[in-house]
Amino acid sequence: MMAADQTDTDRADRADQQTVYERAEQQVPTAVVDAALAGARDTSYWLDSPDRPSPEPPLTQDTTTDLLVVGGGYTGLWTALIAKERDPARDVLLLEGNEVGWAASGRNGGFVSTSLTHGRSNGLQHVPDEVDRLDELGRQNVEEMRQTLERHGIDCDFEWNGTLTVAIEDHHVQQLRAAHAEDPDTTYFDQEQIQAEIASPLYRAGLWDHHESALVDPARLAWGLKRACLKLGVRIHEHTTVSGLQRTGSGSAARMVATTGGTVEGIPAPPAPLPEETYDGGHQTPQGAAPDAVVTARRVVLATNVFRSLLPTTGLFTVPVYDYALVTEPLTEEQERAIGWDRRQGLDDPDSRFHYYRLTTDRETGRQRILFGGYDAVYHYGRRVLPEYDQRPETFRRLAAHFLATFPQLEGIRFTHQWGGAIDTCSRFFSFFDTAHGGLTARAAGFTGLGVGASRFAAQVLLDLVSGEKTELTELQIVRKRPLPFPPDPIAWAGIELTKREMIRADRQGGKQGLWLRFTSALGMGFDS
Structure with missing residues (x-):
């Protein structure tokens, strides 16, 4: 899961109001961000495990x-x-x-x-x-x-705990109330209740869909x-x-x-x-x-x-879109108590540039780590998929600042892993078949x-x-029908950049979409993750 990238040009658009997380990037001291990221490994936390199995040998004969x-x-x-x-x-x-x-x-x-x-x-x-x-x-x-x-x-570690969407902006609260009215099987938390569920000074409300996802x-x-x-x-x-x-x-x-x-x-x-035609699996x-x-x-x-x-x-x-994530060191008992989060839901927020985050249990210590990812969604001209794109320091710094603003009670926390990679997105946002x-x-x-x-x-x-x-x-129609194709570059690149810019503008304007987003939505074509 990801959302749209933020550019320096968009930051300079003073006509729009900054979002909570844009302000956080300016408020969290640079030294604090640097300290939190110092020493983080440039690899997926999940793959960085001694339990990773040895590969099977290559195919060498017909x-x-x-x-x-x-x-x-x-x-x-x-x-x-x-x-x-x-x-x-x-x-x-x-x-x-x-x-x-x-x-x-x-x-x-x-x-x-x-x-x-x-x-x-x-x-x-x-x-x-x-x-x-x-x-x-x-x-x-x-x-x-x-x-x-x-x-x-x-x-x-399969856990079917559902998804909790948290309101960060005022207009998110109304969105979550409306969603709860449409699906009364969900649980709505007002500001006091969400703080009791998971403590963050940014949370204004929450909506728990008990069955939407497992972890x-x-x-x-x-x-x-x-x-x-x-x-x-x-x-x-x-x-x-x-x-x-x-x-x-x-x-x-x-x-x-x-x-x-x-x-x-x-x-x-x-x-x-x-x-000697051997293979050691290393x-x-x-x-x-x-x-x-x-x-x-x-x-x-x-x-x-x-x-x-x-x-x-x-x-x-399809186009390849790069997503990025961080994982913290194991939390102390005191840090775990300071957050709550006892029911271990997967978390996200409603913005176009949304975050996804969740707890995971460290297998050595039994303590909890937090994965925090999303927000930037990066497309590289030419549909290139290259290893050097897996690391993006500006995104890691942005995510670290957002995390520290979300959970300031975790002062001094460090991230042990930072990584990214490409996923395939299509214009209708779900799988198609050929x-x-x-x-x-x-x-x-x-x-x-x-x-x-x-x-x-x-x-x-x-x-x-x-x-x-x-x-x-x-x-099924989802099997028999294809999504609309993306045009070749430079048209695709220009369209994606414009779409991301308009998604940023919509986030700043209380979720109100402009003409371009309404037009592409009517066509059934968009850019998401």
Whole structure:
């Protein structure tokens, strides 16, 4: 989950009123921000663990399979797991260009949303006839996820505590009251009640949706799914990029042929074979080109998301957007008492440039850490996905100032980790699906920050699509309809920059949208995360 970036030009727009967090950036002393960030590791907190599993060896020889899954994030892992659960006799091969869970699946906030449409209001705009059924399917999806984790013994700290949206500005209070009136199953907190629930001088009200989302440790979810796949017999090869895909034959003899080798922008090169053709599974193996191999498959599922699609006609339907997060050191008992937060909800705020934050238990100390992320959403000209974009000091400083203004009682707190990375956003803000090669290949992309939960639903859709049979899922509008594509740069870049500027202006003007945002909304096209 993310929101729009703030530019120096926007800061200079004196006609607009500054938001609470813009003022916080000026009020929190620079020295305090510097001290809080000093020594923070430039890596995902979730992935920085001694429990990180060793990678499976690269694919080094030609092979055949019933189902080839390209991509070892959540979408690919869920596809492989569900495929084996549906048909244990089916041979399933999963290829990952780096290591399982290394990208968005290992560096997100760990929010498992029940929404398949990036919120009910967005669903009403794009698929109004299906939104009630999709809400049901979304809740069912998270419950089935919970059951799957229990069945396979996947310990990823799953907690279904819901989402608490906190009002930071005066106009947020009215928004939350209206939302509570529409859904009386939620719990509304006035200012006194929200302070008793979670103490922050910025909070003016709150709305708790008890069932909107669960929380997980995202890396442990990916690693647990990997172990479950291997146990069921899925063949997994990491550090193996797929560079080409084509159909051969016709009729019942039609097959897909995938070639491996080469590099993909944004994915580190695979390790070179070690002496004596051994592979030690270490993370420090010298980089080089893995041996080429050819995979012949009956069906293919593409789960590469933000990275280059092997279906060239689909490239304009997503843009890569960079999101950033911080994690604190473990809190002391006194600090935990000073905040409250005993019911451990996931938190966010209603602005266009919104934050997401949550507690997570440190496994060594048993104390609580806080993850704090979002606000800036950064698009780089040319749709580039590059490792150097994962670090953005100006955003880390901004997030640190916002955090310290939110919880000033945590004076002296330090952040141990700071990181970022790309997600794939589409113009309707929720996943879309493609098929190719006469139905032998299916692809999902465009999760726009809510893929932790929706990726499991997408896996079921993808398997139904490549089966060639009509099901309830394949007939849904969200499956049959694509979002509007983004134009190529420089048009896309200019449109995104204008949209971000107008989102900032709307935040400053009490949520009131200008002509540009109303126009793009009417088109069903926007920029969000």
